[in-house]
Amino acid sequence: MSKNLKLITDGLVKNNPTFVLLLGMCPTLATTTSAINGLSMGLATLFVLVLSNMAISLIAPAVPDKVHIPVYIVVIATFVTLLQLLMQAYTPSMYETLGLFIPLIVVNCIVLGRAEAFANKHGVLESACDGLGVGLGFTCSLTVLGLVREILGSGSAFGFNFIGGNDGMLAFVMAPGAFLCLGYLMVLFNKFLKKD
């Protein structure tokens, strides 16, 4: 069990997809305009990652090498579409904010990356733990990045405004601020947290 636990914590710190592996930069930069958006995008990816990791670890032995990428992509796309339908049905307001980025989870290299690097060589439980770890790592990174950008850019945190008014530093809500925040957070993360 401790091995599975280690897989989860590895995903959070040592293999953190955003700050260490630098995967999935497109949704990272685009959706983290606020802490809530970052959190929702992270959870959406977590959902797909865990399920696709489990499914792929199950079918991997039966898949011929030459067609493994198309098979994995079809599996991942199925889970993403499933998620999209569910969000549309039960969390329409969240779907409105993230709608555009949900289909992009299909091409998020974290998901295919974990399928290729981990799930097709390991068992279901291990793969699920790996997906959970990496997904949580992604969720935490996106939430922190979203929080920093929201505090600087809109003067609020998780939608709670504490400066009264709308006068944050706009640059942080837009693309340049995303790059700046990501860079600085990466530096801090690697200095204080990443231990080999």
Place this chain on the structure above:
Amino acid sequence: MAAVSNLKNMVMVLGLTCLLCSAVLGGAYALTKEPIDAAAKAKTDKAIGAVLPAFDETSYESVDVDGKTYNYYKAVKGGETVGYAVESSVVGFGGPLSLMVGVTPDGIVHNTSVLSHAETPGLGAKCNTDAKFMAQWEGFDPSAKILSVKKDGGDVDAITASTITSRAYTEAVKNAVDAVKKLEENDHE
């Protein structure tokens, strides 16, 4: 160990995967269709309710104004038309900007609400959150005030640093008002 990559295996695995995945998605689609439609309807109903005075029922119709088709909900209370909720879409700063504009039969804007937009977060996106900008549409009378932003000599207070969005918003409201004017004319003919 991975299966041998011969034609038979590849076709079979790909075919089976696709079949299974489409079956799952087909099932999910059938299951979620009802809640998705309900959610879309709830959203529209909410928007209509927000932009019009109290009504009993609405009917969905459309009208052509200068070659452009506008869909609107006609709200009726006790047999009398109390207003029209017009879906008005223009090009904003970042893409299409869709509004629901409530106009009473005398041509006065009752209220407006944003259906969807793609404006810049923190700038143009404020058209959906800025209380001062949104409040000015309540009871806006186009016969007494000019429907264009102050910069263009009108009476609409633009959102700071988002003139283009404000202009687009104003244009959408103006289109809706014109559509209702046309409707009323048609009714009296």
